[in-house]
Amino acid sequence: MARHLITSAIPYINGIKHLGNLVGSQLPADLYARYLRERGHEVMFICATDEHGTPAELAARKAGQPVAIYCAEMHQVQAAIARDFGLSFDHFGRSSSERNHVLTQHFAGKLDENGWITEVEESQVYSVDDGRFLPDRYIEGTCPNCGYDKARGDQCENCTKQLDPTDLIEPRSAVSGSTNLEVRKTKHLYLRQSALKQQLAEWIDGKSDWPILTTSIAKKWLNDGDGLQDRGITRDLDWGIPVKKGDKPWPGMEGKVFYVWFDAPIEYIAGTAEWADAQGRPDSDWRRWWRLDEGAGDVTYTQFMGKDNVPFHTLGFPATIIGSGEPWKLVDYIKSFNYLTYDGGQFSTSQGRGVFMDQALSILPADYWRWWLLSHAPESGDSEFTWDNFQQSVNKDLADVLGNFVSRITKFCRSKFGETVPEGGSYGPEEEALIEALTSRIRAYEGFMDHMEIRKSAAELRAIWVLGNEYLQSAAPWSTFKTEPERAAMQVRLGLNLIRLYAVLSSAFIPFASDAMLSAMRTDNRDWPDDIRAALQALPAGHAFIVPEVLFAKISDESRDEWRERFKGIRG
RNA sequence: GGGCCUGUAGCUCAAUGGUCAGAGCAGGGCGCUCAUAACGCCUUGGUUGGGGGUUCGAGUCCCUCCGGGCCUACCA
Numbered sequence: 001m002a003r004h005l006i007t008s009a010i011p012y013i014n015g016i017k018h019l020g021n022l023v024g025s026q027l028p029a030d031l032y033a034r035y036l037r038e039r040g041h042e043v044m045f046i047c048a049t050d051e052h053g054t055p056a057e058l059a060a061r062k063a064g065q066p067v068a069i070y071c072a073e074m075h076q077v078q079a080a081i082a083r084d085f086g087l088s089f090d091h092f093g094r095s096s097s098e099r100n101h102v103l104t105q106h107f108a109g110k111l112d113e114n115g116w117i118t119e120v121e122e123s124q125v126y127s128v129d130d131g132r133f134l135p136d137r138y139i140e141g142t143c144p145n146c147g148y149d150k151a152r153g154d155q156c157e158n159c160t161k162q163l164d165p166t167d168l169i170e171p172r173s174a175v176s177g178s179t180n181l182e183v184r185k186t187k188h189l190y191l192r193q194s195a196l197k198q199q200l201a202e203w204i205d206g207k208s209d210w211p212i213l214t215t216s217i218a219k220k221w222l223n224d225g226d227g228l229q230d231r232g233i234t235r236d237l238d239w240g241i242p243v244k245k246g247d248k249p250w251p252g253m254e255g256k257v258f259y260v261w262f263d264a265p266i267e268y269i270a271g272t273a274e275w276a277d278a279q280g281r282p283d284s285d286w287r288r289w290w291r292l293d294e295g296a297g298d299v300t301y302t303q304f305m306g307k308d309n310v311p312f313h314t315l316g317f318p319a320t321i322i323g324s325g326e327p328w329k330l331v332d333y334i335k336s337f338n339y340l341t342y343d344g345g346q347f348s349t350s351q352g353r354g355v356f357m358d359q360a361l362s363i364l365p366a367d368y369w370r371w372w373l374l375s376h377a378p379e380s381g382d383s384e385f386t387w388d389n390f391q392q393s394v395n396k397d398l399a400d401v402l403g404n405f406v407s408r409i410t411k412f413c414r415s416k417f418g419e420t421v422p423e424g425g426s427y428g429p430e431e432e433a434l435i436e437a438l439t440s441r442i443r444a445y446e447g448f449m450d451h452m453e454i455r456k457s458a459a460e461l462r463a464i465w466v467l468g469n470e471y472l473q474s475a476a477p478w479s480t481f482k483t484e485p486e487r488a489a490m491q492v493r494l495g496l497n498l499i500r501l502y503a504v505l506s507s508a509f510i511p512f513a514s515d516a517m518l519s520a521m522r523t524d525n526r527d528w529p530d531d532i533r534a535a536l537q538a539l540p541a542g543h544a545f546i547v548p549e550v551l552f553a554k555i556s557d558e559s560r561d562e563w564r565e566r567f568k569g570i571r572g
Numbered sequence: 573g574g575g576c577c578u579g580u581a582g583c584u585c586a587a588u589g590g591u592c593a594g595a596g597c598a599g600g601g602c603g604c605u606c607a608u609a610a611c612g613c614c615u616u617g618g619u620u621g622g623g624g625g626u627u628c629g630a631g632u633c634c635c636u637c638c639g640g641g642c643c644u645a646c647c648a
Contacts, residue, residue, distance in 0.1 A: 050648070053648065055648065056648095124646085135647070136647095137646075138646095153646085154647090162644085212576090216575090216576055217642095220576065220643075221643095221644090225574090225645095232646075235646085259646090260648065264648085307642070311645075312648090338577080338578095339641085376584075380577085380578080380585085381640095381642095382640090382641055383584085384584090386583095389597090392583090392584095392598080393596090395608095397596090397597095400608075400610060400611080404607055404610050404611070405611085406607095407607050408607030409606075409607080410607095411606065412606040415606080459586085459595075459596075462596080463596090469610095469611050472607090473603095473604075473613085479604095550608055551608090
């Protein structure tokens with residue numbers, strides 16, 4: 001039994017996430033957390049909403065709400081959807097929590113104490129009518145290079161030229177359209193990442209087992225151009241964590257807040273503290289996950305995220321941890337993902353293109369999505385969602401291979417023996433061969449799951465389901481029942497036990513169906529099958545069960561076509 | 573512009589430099605009748621994007637060209 005700390009990249013607060021966001025972090029993290037728990041490990045699985053920054057303020061304004069209220073409501077919405085998807089967080093926190101305020105200010109104070117903070121005076125565009133500073137990309141104007149009239153202050157989307165906001169012709173606020181803009185001086189804190197470069201590089205060089213996607217992005221940032229750059233960790237915003245040195249004021253920084261990317265990863269720690277608070281536990285209970293000097297020495301920490309998050313988790317957050325000079329736990333393994341694309345293009349939150357988490361659940365149960373997304377996780381490259389592929393995969397894998405297996409064996413038993421595990425008979429060569437095949441495949445499955453090889457795990461699990469159908473086909477209890485009823489009883493008993501076994505093995509992927517299978521078998525026995533032969537005797541002769549409802553109804557061509565039409569355009 | 577990833581069967585993907593490049597789905601044939609017209613068995617299908625090179629041996633390593641994707645530091 002080991003101790004595993006697992007965090008998923010925290011989803012941004014400004015709306016419901018789409019399936020691409022889900023498969024890139026929360027869902028695979030949940031798979032891993034569920035699997036490790038089943039294997040008997042102690043798991044702490046933390047996620048949260050990422051609530052600060054300009055987009056949150058603007059989304060609140062658009063919704064006509066104070067930003068704190070908006071975030072509180074959106075947090076509840078995201079939490080409910082996460083729960084309905086079966087995401088088994090030990091705690092789903094908020095980056096705006098008091099715990100995060102205190103910890104973020106603490107880290108900043110330590111970094112300053114250790115000389116890793118510099119103050120930089122810079123010029124920033126201020127929108128008088130909006131009453132706020134604007135990030136570069138929230139300024140629009142005409143591109144001096146190509147004449148495109150909706151160029152952003154950081155880059156022209158039309159000609160891809162990098163821009164400075166002051167390059168724009170007739171610049172205006174992207175928020176209000178106001179042209180009443182001026183450049184103002186403002187002072188910000190910078191984290192001296194450049195000075196920590198060597199330590200970060202050595203740390204990353206030691207991670208030879210990380211996905212190439214993770215290390216290549218990290219090394220690019222470390223070595224590109226002049227090397228790792230210092231990063232501003234404060235912003236001129238109202239909503240955020242006020243800049244303080246620990247619990248002391250930070251002279252000259254009044255009215256400023258920390259940059260969202262500074263406080264967001266710290267929320268992994270704060271979220272664990274929020275968990276302790278919610279459980280009524282003492283601080284020592286969360287600190288034993290995070291402080292090497294308070295019990296975290298035996299913790300394995302794994303992070304899940306989309307590739308866009310990699311620089312902040314390989315460089316920014318570790319710089320914060322290392323720079324603090326305190327014995328906080330650094331991540332051991334970063335599992336990063338490419339993107340899921342939608343029917344030939346990108347999922348788009350702004351254009352409402354693709355399927356969003358709430359919509360997904362409104363048309364099909366969570367397990368359908370969980371299975372498809374995980375079995376097609378974008379591990380080696382981007383992967384594409386199409387309705388044809390979704391329908392085909394789900395119907396074949398879930399309805400035909402697994403669902404129908406459960407159906408055929410339970411219904412056969414009911415008709416010949418009643419809804420009770422039948423008695424009699426003993427294993428022959430076929431059963432021995434099945435146990436051998438199951439053992440081999442289950443050990444392979446464990447290996448893939450241990451290494452977070454998600455698509456391979458799914459393929460192996462499916463192959464394990466197939467073994468059940470192969471067995472039934474060759475054992476043919478409907479034939480043996482006529483001549484050797486005892487043998488048929490043994491075959492059916494084995495088949496029924498396979499249902500329980502499959503429920504246990506599959507629960508990380510399809511937890512709801514897994515529960516339904518165990519419930520139909522009237523058992524709470526979720527023991528991991530270390531010994532397959534023993535696992536196939538968990539349901540003894542005489543044990544009562546019920547024939548379950550159809551586990552997975554098939555997706556019809558009509559539904560598929562309707563959904564393809566419904567989700568191709570703008571979200572209503 | 574620079575960097576990274578990627579290109580393998582109709583589709584989605586596998587293959588520590590080492591038998592004849594493998595699975596699933598789709599297609600074709602046969603079987604079974606317990607089951608959600610489900611399941612099982614067999615089977616068609618590949619000049620591994622093009623070209624060159626290294627090697628006894630290349631899908632794998634190198635060069636080059638072509639296609640797709642991502643990142644490029646004030647969105648998060």
